[in-house]
Amino acid sequence: MTTTSERNLRILLANERKEDLRALGDVLDHLGHEVTPFAVSVAEATELIAREDPDLAFVVLDGDDEHGLALIAETVSYASGPVLVSVRKAESPETIARAADMGIMGYVDSWAPDDLQGAIDVAVRRHREEQRLSEKVAQLESALDRRVIIERAKGILMERHRVGERAAFELLRDHARSSGRRVFDVAQTVLDGHALLPPN
Template sequence: MSTQGLRVLIADEDREALERLGATLRDLGHEVIAFAIEVSEVAEKVASEDPDISMVVLHADDDHALALIDEISAYASGPVVVLTLREDPEFVASAADRGIDAYARPETPDAVQSAIELALRRHAELARLETKVEQLENALERRATIERAKGILMERHGVDQLTAFERLRTHARATRRRVVDVSREVADGVLQLP
């Protein structure tokens, strides 16, 4: 994803701060699509606008900012960035637990843009890892299904593992199907192989 021309949702309890951040984001070439002040507004704005990235600005009300982060993280498909004017490791840790992808002090437009770029990269990497985990889980599930079917055939016909697998594979080829699909039917009792 490009780091320029993003649709950015910004949220803060301070309307003046929202306006300043909005101006900074527009100067950086981004489109500010919504201002969300109240926690109750966030879900609707995120759902209707589907921003590329969301930003929460922390001033004084940690609980409000954390509630905004919770809501945005629950509904947004893109990354979440926190901009804070003060160093607060405890808040950043709490925000990280709620799903932020980056944080920065918005002292300069470059700091804001750097936080955006970091968040986009981190979010993309997490998405890749989630996909990889899903692929591995699916592979393990397929393997377990094939092993279960082999065990059934071994017990039912008194054959070894290689012979049981060969029967699954032969039937799969003959019916132009995947071994895992044939194995699933054997394991579910739908298919009785000779």
């Protein structure tokens, strides 16, 4: 299976040193990406994320770990896309672990074009997969919530009309068909006390 590299992304760069950001920005520009204005402070990162809505963000760790970690925390919190960390100097394992706990999608310690593009490709794909999984979980939770409501409505009908579980469900289903609504919607009205369906 062949895959294509992610190109033409809007990328936010954040670090306390603009000269580093310019150097990284030049490499990303040559790779075909659009680099947003640079963020140096945490406040600038928040403002730029809100204004530019980047597809991906790079936070460069370059000596001041606490400032870099504050940028990571803010960027991960507000960015809609994945966040990568670029490491310019040797960083302690604790710093990288803290960054990972904050939700980064990866890190790269080289600014060679192929290395940067590889890290971007992995981060974007991981982020998309995470979004798909989140959507799937939300769908499953919604389906479970609907099932709980239908089961509770069936219980009310079973008690109210002294019928079995199957007959209670058929009451819900038949009422839904005749009124052009979903079984879940009819079940919700039963729970709300607005519809106590008569037995057939």
